[in-house]
Amino acid sequence: MYDFVPGKVDWAARGLPVEGANAGKPNAGNLxxxxxxxxxxxxxxxxxxxxxxDKGGVCVVVNEQRIVFxxxxxxxxxxSGDAVVADVMRRGPSTFRPHVAAxxxxxxxxxxxxxxxxxxxxxxxxxxxxxxxxxxxxxxxxS
Amino acid sequence: xxxxxxSPSDVQTLLDNGAxxxxxxxxxxxxxxxxxxxxxxxxxxxxxxxxxKLDRSKAVVxxxxxxx
Numbered sequence: 126m127y128d129f130v131p132g133k134v135d136w137a138a139r140g141l142p143v144e145g146a147n148a149g150k151p152n153a154g155n156l157x158x159x160x161x162x163x164x165x166x167x168x169x170x171x172x173x174x175x176x177x178x179d180k181g182g183v184c185v186v187v188n189e190q191r192i193v194f195x196x197x198x199x200x201x202x203x204x205s206g207d208a209v210v211a212d213v214m215r216r217g218p219s220t221f222r223p224h225v226a227a228x229x230x231x232x233x234x235x236x237x238x239x240x241x242x243x244x245x246x247x248x249x250x251x252x253x254x255x256x257x258x259x260x261x262x263x264x265x266x267x268s
Numbered sequence: 269x270x271x272x273x274x275s276p277s278d279v280q281t282l283l284d285n286g287a288x289x290x291x292x293x294x295x296x297x298x299x300x301x302x303x304x305x306x307x308x309x310x311x312x313x314x315x316x317x318x319x320x321k322l323d324r325s326k327a328v329v330x331x332x333x334x335x336x
Contacts, residue, residue: 128270129279129331133291133303136331141276145301222334224301247334 131246138223138244138252151263153230154223157244157253163187164210166194171206173197183241185251186214192249193220198240220245223252230255231264270330279303279329287327290318303331 129136137143138154162180164173165188177184177197184202186195195214204213220243221230234242234257244252273279283289289306291298298308309317311332322328 126270127273127278127282127287127327127329129329130272130274132331132334133301134334136276136303137301139276142304143301144304144306145299147300 134222134224135246138246147224147226151227151260152223153221153225153227153242153244153255153260154252156227156230156259156263157223157255158259159253161185161251161254163191163251164197166209166211166214168210169206170197170202170204170208170210170213173210174202174206177202181241181254181256183254185243185254186210187251191251193218193243193245193251196241196243218243220249221255222247227260227263231257231260234260273329279331282327282329285327287329288322290322290328290330291332292330293332297333306331 133143158181160180162177162184164184164186166186173184182199184197185193186197187193195216196218197210197214201213201215223244240257242255244255246252289303291302291306291308292311292314294310295308302308307321309321
């Protein structure tokens with residue numbers, strides 16, 4: 126017997142096909158932007174600003190294993206370019222698993238006024254960033 | 269003790285060689301989403317249902333939500 130340890134969340138997070146009632150429905154994973162700006166804690170805001178601007182205006186702070194430590198959004202990216210990421214980042218942002226339904230994400234992001242949210246695997250590795258305008262558009266016809 | 273595997277390609281290799289794929293989560297969660305071709309046998313029913321649903325001569329790959 127074999128145990129596929131990462132499980133179906135990891136499988137779906139990689140964009141691999143799945144079956145079932147929710148298989149064709151939009152969720153955090155299939156709506157997330159995969160090509161996102163990332164940076165490390167020891168970089169400066171100035172070094173990250175253009176990178177973030179090119180990829181949706183947000184930068185996810187990760188380590189070498191792409192484990193999420195924080196996020197830089199408008200407020201942090203608009204600050205002093207000499208500031209070190211570790212000192213200004215929003216630590217421990219709310220993260221979501223790829224299988225979370227788009228409707229649930231839309232409701233949460235609206236309620237908490239989140240413009241974006243990191244999508245991660247269960248062990249915290251970055252999958253992508255879900256932008257609120259994308260998930261709102263995907264759910265606009267849902268009742 | 270089962271052998272742990274960590275990559276989807278390892279899963280696919282086993283399936284290509286005739287292994288059976290089993291999700292051990294509750295029925296509702298299986299119905300919502302499962303790996304292609306997986307059979308759903310909730311963990312607490314495994315002893316009861318496995319003999320009737322699985323081929324003892326073939327390898328079995330089990331999985332659940334994630335590694336946590």
